[in-house]
Amino acid sequence: MSEVIAADPAPPADTPAPDEPPPPVRPVPFRRRRSPLRARLRRDWPLLVMVAPGVLLLAVFHYLPALGNVVAFQDYNPYLGDGALSALVASPFIGLGNFRELFSDPAFWDAFWNTLAITAFQLVFFFPLPIALAILLDSIMSGRLRGFVQTVVYLPHFFSWVLVVTFFVQMLGGAGLLSQELRDAGITPPAIMTNPHTFIVLVTAESVWKDLGWGTIVFLAALAAVDPNLYEASAVDGAGRGRRLWHITLPALRPVIVLLLILRLGDALSVGFEQFLLQRDAVGRQAAEVLDTFVYHHAIATGDYGFGAAAGLFKALVGLVLILAANKLAHLLGERGVYSRT
């Protein structure tokens, strides 16, 4: 990498080395801590003004109703008292009762580990694919062809899960294309759609088909931000295709990759809902129960709102821990991550 940078007059500012000293020219010392509050306010008030509309919108439409999550600590009955709000006051507080109920249910832990396993599997076998496809698309010279391919591959994102699963059934199911061909050839078709042991592969394949193209969009935008002079300089220096990919393209994508990875981890306990409900009977609960389906059956369908809210808060907590841990790891690796320390 040093070789490439040495050849280039302006180092790529978007991939700073971890211990890089700050650039010499810094007229406004943002890094200086403990400056008097008033001075910081004078300097930063425009930034605060900019953030204000977002803060306000979220306060009203997100945090205010999110206060309702207090029912996680209640034996909540929405119909107590003489109004929706007085029901919150009238419902008895039971401390961590809902959480105790959650954690003592073995079915919850089954769903929990299932969900994490699917997330881990998809991080390895799904997450890198949009990056690869984005790089591949980016290398297509003809703008028209590139546009066509990109437009086509991102459309399945808008299909419902019922339709996606139906397509898979039509291709791989027992009455599907593959099975009929095998039958004609005298071979007993394998049970692809109903095998609980390979279900994790199946749901990942379905997700890949649905969202591969959609996932490339952010990476394509990131690739557009790469300085073409870097490639040229590197090529002039004799770096081949592979070296340029390794030393320029991937480092340029790295901040976005890390960011999306962290955000995905924050959502680690959500792997889908409808997709799993549809195929639940086909492979059984053992394979297809994930946290969201568990909560649906246990809380939503039975009207146990307090239990549902407790499960939601647990998800949030796990997500927070995973985000912070991944963020920390990113810092250790010299990445900015999603949440900077300074």
Place this chain on the structure above:
Amino acid sequence: MTTMTPRRRHPARPAWEEEPGVATRAAKGTVLTLVVLAVLVPLWVVLLTSVSSRESINDAGGLVVVPRKLDLSAYAIIFSGGQISKALLVSTLVTVAGTALSLVVTVLAAYGLSRPGSLLQRGLLFYFLLTFLIYPGLVPQYLVVTGLGLKDSLWALILPSAVSVFNLVVVRAFFQNIPGELLDSARIDGAGEFRILWQIVLPLSKAVIAVVGLFYAVGYWNTWFNALLYIDDNEKFPIQRVLQGYILAGQAPQTSGTVSVALPPALAIKMAVVVVTVLPIALVYPFIQRHFTRGVIVGAVKG
């Protein structure tokens, strides 16, 4: 492919870039062809089924792969309802206004949070990030929206989903990748933050703005659940709420005797709804992609 004779260089290929070898080309071509076919064939099936007659659908046992007798009655019934044109107007309004509002709020907040060490930056960033994790319940949200008098108002389709923290964090990451020298030199010249954002950061961020704009626009275009909760007036239904009705057509529990006319097959209507949903989105994409052009940042640094 005539691989023996030297190929004409693609005009877009820069002079320094070597021509890819035959093996590379073949591998790339194969992968792209497979990926495209894996999507195009189902798209074709959806399109074909949407214009298929009852007979063809019966013969196929469902989705139609081979064209037989064509029948446009599924589209006729969707468009003859008279609601579609109104709903398209509503959805366009919501999408345009919503996307504009969301982009303004998101870009401002992303820029406001992009400066590590600025006042309250850490706390505010955490405030935003936490919404990614903790969701409000259905009933409390309903109470807030109706309490603000937004029932049957199109704002109910916009305001509750106006800020996506995912989008915000992505925009912020792109802002942080803009070379610091650019902003610093502007600051030396005495430019305020709003001017820096407007004159330097935004022109350099067209790609990510386009992407996030697409995400927001798609979200508003597909808005449906908020409409179910907050819009009781049929005249104000957005397109997805209207289309949903057609998907359900014919699934009513048998109640009272109605002498049925020749409705198109339910499956054809379902697929026509998919087509009507996806088509505008497919048409919009090329305009987004225009902004994925290389080299904007470099030009700015040099200039």
Place this chain on the structure above:
Amino acid sequence: MLAGCGDKATRGGTTQELDKLAAVLPEQRPLAVSVPKPDILGTRPVADGYTRFPAQLVDAVAGKPGTGGPAIRAMTPVWGPAPPAGASNAYLTAVNAELGTPVEFSTQDGLTYAEKLGAVLGARDVPDLLCVPGWEVSKLARFGDAVRANFEDLTPYLSGAAVAAYPMLGTFPAGAWRHSCWNERLMSVPNPTDGPFPWALFYRKDLLTKAGIAVPATIEELYEAGRKATDPGKGVWAFTDIFAMVQMFYKVPGSKDGWRLKADGTPEFKYETPEYKAAAEFMSRLYKAGLVHPDIVASKGADAQQLLKSGKVMFHQDGIGMWQPMQAEQQKVTPGFEVQPVPLFSATGGSPLAWGDDEPISYTFIKKGLGKARVEEILRIINWCSAPFGTAEFDLREYGVAGKHHTRGADGPVKTELGFKEIQNQYFFISGRSPVVQPYPQTPQYVSQLLAYSNETVKNLEKDPWLGLKFEMPAKYKAGMQPTEDKMTDIVRGRRPASDIDVVVKEWRAAGGDEARQLLASALADSGR
């Protein structure tokens, strides 16, 4: 540790003893005006049938029910494109003109109606008139509490002789009214059902005849018919998921979702019975032999009715409501198309068993606190909308304005395109009617075939030992249902051995099963049965 402290109060479930509530129910009163007599009588709870439209319509209600008050806001479900609202809907304008006080409808998507209901009930933001379909009630937790918090108690308006002010409502069957009570008060107006059976096993008569397969009358014949009909090479399989019908053939109990009384008088759930075990074994045989269509096996989203229409399956379990529309639609496409229900039989000898009940199609609730005069006005409007088949009111409500929404042929009214667009059961879902089966000119045989099947099946209608009692089952029991159902599915689909049923039953008993049993047993004791 403070055991129990800080935990939920165990929601043990509640019972409503409707037997003791005879006093709150409205009197049964025959209608003063004479509507035409039905052509075929049904054995209750099967509705009577008409094979022809009456030539002369009678007027059921004199004068306008509304007193010109402000518009009444109503919310009803709709399956299909939402009809135009307000003044742009000529049908609503015409009916509202007859009513005197307009009803303003908010028509909501039928498939997601429960979610909308959950929001408006929880937020206590209900319209003046709210329709709650019967099948949604079980999806709404603590519905009894929701009813108390949101809706007007109609007992003073309708119980006993008070119903005389609303003569159409006085004709509704008593069973329907009994279901309309919550918290031992009369809380809603029922929309009585026209058919008591939840399921039928349909078959493609034309295709089965062509293949030389007889209609099965025993469980082994069903299996054999399935084996003969299945031909994967041609893409044809015998069955969709027919487990509910198989359970019925094996006489698995179905009351209150599967309870019955043992000989010694203690309640017993279906999972615990040898009948269920036999049914599960039979169903798993069908799966193992590959007689169920693979699309159905692989996804809940598979379109089972389309498979039947396409002849890709021969037997399909569905609601009775599937029959007429499918026959009417498909006979135009496939010459000779004929779909018929398999006559109910017993797999184990003796007379068969039919599940069923007289639960109403939907309930209409009136918002709490509107005041006596307003409630009475609304009830008069519900009364007008509840006029029976053969009256002018019914005709306008169902078919709209002649020449605009329908044309009148020799066979009766034929809806126009405008009629289909504007009429979507709006008023039907805020009222009721004395149920009948109407004539369908396109399928002239249908009414007699349906009545023949229904009158035969109703002979073996299961007797519900808890008839008239309404339960809110214990929370633990409710939460335990889905996991148990999943385990049974594993057994039926062959992922677990059939011998595991005993283990599953044991787990189910611990997960609220025994609690529910206790509730059901004490309910019987309390009501003196």
